[in-house]
Amino acid sequence: xxxxxxxxxxxSTAFLGSIVTADWLDRSVLQVAPELLGxxxxxxxxxxxxxxxxxxxxxxxxxxxxxxxxYRRKTPRNRIMFGPAGSVYVYLIYGMYHCLNIVTDRDxxxxxxxxxxxxxxxxxxxxxxxxxxxxRVAAGPGKLCKALEIDLDLYGTKLEPGQPLWLEHxxxxxxxxxxxxxxxxxxxxxxxxxxxxxLPWRWYVKHCPAVSKL
Numbered sequence: 001x002x003x004x005x006x007x008x009x010x011x012s013t014a015f016l017g018s019i020v021t022a023d024w025l026d027r028s029v030l031q032v033a034p035e036l037l038g039x040x041x042x043x044x045x046x047x048x049x050x051x052x053x054x055x056x057x058x059x060x061x062x063x064x065x066x067x068x069x070x071y072r073r074k075t076p077r078n079r080i081m082f083g084p085a086g087s088v089y090v091y092l093i094y095g096m097y098h099c100l101n102i103v104t105d106r107d108x109x110x111x112x113x114x115x116x117x118x119x120x121x122x123x124x125x126x127x128x129x130x131x132x133x134x135x136r137v138a139a140g141p142g143k144l145c146k147a148l149e150i151d152l153d154l155y156g157t158k159l160e161p162g163q164p165l166w167l168e169h170x171x172x173x174x175x176x177x178x179x180x181x182x183x184x185x186x187x188x189x190x191x192x193x194x195x196x197x198x199l200p201w202r203w204y205v206k207h208c209p210a211v212s213k214l
Contacts, residue, residue: 020167022086029111038170053118062111067196070110083107097142119210135209
């Protein structure tokens with residue numbers, strides 16, 4: 001079932017366009033995941049180049065959720081999910097696709113937001129596959145990690161300027177469109193799971209061409 005998301009402003013105007021801090025992420029994943037829509041993920045490479053993409057799709061995972069990697073116990077793979085907020089959790093699926101997650105909430109409580117899709121501001125020609133539309137380059141968790149060259153080397157990275165990854169709050173223009181209802185979001189169930197399928201913990205920007213396909 002798809003549910004429209006309230007258009008109430010998710011962020012104080014004091015935050016608009018500024019850096020997303022660990023303090024802001026140190027909240028329930030069910031608050032942070034929808035409020036990350038419209039924020040910008042910045043990938044900075046060692047040579048100073050940057051790729052920037054607006055977050056248009058997220059999913060939430062936390063303790064007690066059978067789909068969460070930390071559902072049973074802490075392991076070397078999932079240990080970063082237990083804190084601190086603002087860390088990067090990267091994992092590999094099917095032996096070939098990486099997925100990017102942002103750790104949230106308090107220490108010793110496992111939770112993270114899966115970043116499912118980005119709308120890239122610019123798309124380098126070498127990131128485009130034959131006949132692929134620019135809007136679809138980062139339309140899915142594996143695709144966005146490939147486009148931004150995110151892999152296990154970034155596991156545990158702190159989201160801060162000067163690091164390979166950081167987050168920026170919504171721009172004033174995006175927030176204005178959100179408040180006016182020009183931009184809408186939908187809340188629904190998560191994708192590709194065998195457990196916890198009934199939990200409505202996925203959010204995406206309605207009608208955005210960069211949202212992943214079912």
